[in-house]
Amino acid sequence: MMLQRSWIKFYSPKRRCRLPDAREKLSKLMKREVSTNFPKLYSELAEWFHLLTAPEDYAEEAEFYRNAIFSACDGTPHSLLELGSGGGNNAFHLKAFFQLTLVDLSADMLRISKGLNPECEHIQGDMRQVRLNREFGAVFIHDAIMYMQNKTDLGKAIHTASIHCRPGGVVLLAPDYVLETFRPTTDHGGHDGEDRGIRYLDWTWDPDPHDSTYQSDMVYLIKDKDGNLQVEHDRHVMGIFSSQTWVELLTEAGLQAQVIPFEHSQIEPGTTVVFIGRKLSGRNSK
């Protein structure tokens, strides 16, 4: 589907171990940040995520990402880190092929993903600064990368991906749009559950083509088990960058960059690209 903090300056695993109080404060701060600045879809409305965009609908694209990762890696990657893993919809299909570690900013989204993917490791963290102090065969960032609203944040997220990738492994980034392919669009969808349902209208537009963001205004029509309807508006502010910027940031992070067309039966050919960054040896930095 279409499908957004530098807040905790003291965040460090060592400190977390030594200071349980600080860990608790961090968790509370993250929750507050998520609830005040984040789309409702990833906080108060997270329980609706899988009815808005269903895991089954991700089989074809997950297969594309898996093939792209396998063909770009040296050797077979056994472990995969996903940053901004959301509801775990891609993970649901990828977990048969990799040992998955799923990182997301939102505790609510992690809870939803754990329900779908209980066998996967789930960690709360910000893709711009999380440090797990280990390397993976591949690192994947799907549409969550769109929440990097400026070049500095995009560079931080790519750096995080790079330092968690083993030499010879790959980083795969799958943005919804790059500057060259952005078009204003409207979309709709949603699903019925056993006794409830949701429908959405997504209006994607760019109020200022000269800055590094665009927005997706989503309206959700939410129906409870008694047939009562609730209407919610949710604004997703997302980043938009040229392909050249993506390639520059990948290169700066020690990755050999490649741009490949995204192939999917429901996507018009030539309208979407995926970035592959192959980790060069000896290029890790903390």
Ligand SMILES: C[S@@+](CC[C@H](N)C(=O)[O-])C[C@H]1O[C@@H](n2cnc3c(N)ncnc32)[C@H](O)[C@@H]1O
């Ligand atoms: C559209 S959802 C991802 C869905 C995912 N592609 C899937 O397969 O289910 C976007 C996710 O990005 C997460 N996110 C946004 N900014 C983030 C950040 N700075 N670090 C980590 N996760 C972030 C949100 O919490 C949300 O769960």
